[in-house]
Amino acid sequence: MKIQSHFVDLETPTGIMRTYIHRPVDDGAFPVILFYSEIFQQTGPIERAARLMASHGYAVLVPEVFHELNPIGTVLGYDDAGRDKGNADKEAKDVQGYDSDNRAMIDWVVKQPWSNGHIGAMGYCIGGHLAFRAALQPEVKGTACFYATDLHIQKIPNQPGQHSMDRLADIQGELLMIWGKQDNHVPREGLDKIHQLLNQTDITFTWHEFNAEHAFMRDEGDGGRYDAQTAMIGYQLALNLFSRRLR
Template sequence: MLIQSQHVDLTTPTGTMRTYVHRPADGGKYPVILFYSEIFQQTGPIERAARLLAGHGYAVLVPEVFHELNPIGTVLAYDNYGRDKGNADKAAKPVTDYDGDNRAMLDWAAQQQWSNGQFGAMGFCIGGHLAFRAALQPEIKATACFYATDLHNHTIPNAPGQHSMERLDDLKGELLMIWGKQDPHIPAAGRAEVYRKLASAELNFTWHEFNGQHAFMRDEGERYDPQLAQTGYNLALGLFGRVLRG
């Protein structure tokens, strides 16, 4: 399937948010996936992942997650500076600001002729958390979260009652939770706490823990595991195909 890519600048309550759009080029109508990057925004690996999803018949929206804190078009490198800047941005943006970002993308995509009105979400690292956050929106029916950081702690600023794990009653769609057992950012105790809360809330979710490191989906750097990445994509595409295509 041939795809096309462009960008759109969306208005959010906290400023203009550049959003990259990757979708099939044939003029049909497709489910829409809100796809959330790591702290580095749309790097090469993130763009390739988005285009892979688009090539399976989805319109994929990749927002600049820290648009309030950087010039439009900012991409951070996978180096010490990029890591430190991205983590500082994560610590500076309240989690509720992402709700406005989600709303802007959902409202815009719903008006596009290439949307079939079915919505999902997916993300890596902080993007896994932001995909989980997007699932609080009623339109999101299927969500794939890869090694979602900060669900088990309070690193991302939040007001009382606004932590993502404190709003599980708002989560109505199906979840796919994927983790790496060798991921130091989400230790075993943290994963167990997230699992316990999801199970106690009786949510519809599937849980997978693999022998992988943090960022094993990223096709750049020494932590990339191609076999696990393929398994991860297959699981996500299986979820989206079953739920968003019926």
């Protein structure tokens, strides 16, 4: 489908959050995907991924995940300075800020004429974790998490009992968990811990591990990680999930 792109500046309890919207140009109401970026915010690869998903008939919202900590429109580079700033932002923002961001997007998007009210979430890297965090919202029916960082450790600032893995009972939708076996951000023991905790619940989830590195979905930066063939499988798995859960 042909798509259009625009943005909205949403009010949140922690400030204005610019949110980029990619959706079909056709008239009608479409399922919504809340799409969470890496620490670099909406870079070229993230925008291309969001537009790809939108072209399959979804309204895709990409929030600036660290809006409290940067000027509106900030995009960090895939370099040492960008990584240092993004990681510092990740360690500065309290996890409850993501919850209020999610609430603001959901409350806004369900009122839009081009939304059918069926909501999913998707994200890469820290965005995979933030998509997982979005799954705590009761409206989120399906969530695709790509190599989600910091689910296995207490890295993002949070209060006792507020780590994402402490709140599995709040997840009502289906999860799609996708990992790279050669990902040095989530070691084998971390994967095993997350898998074990999910298996102890009644959550419907699928678990996929590929011979790929961290950020294998990203078609720019950190040369050598991008795996186009595996990335296409990842997109198809996500589209399968959303077609079943959001339509």
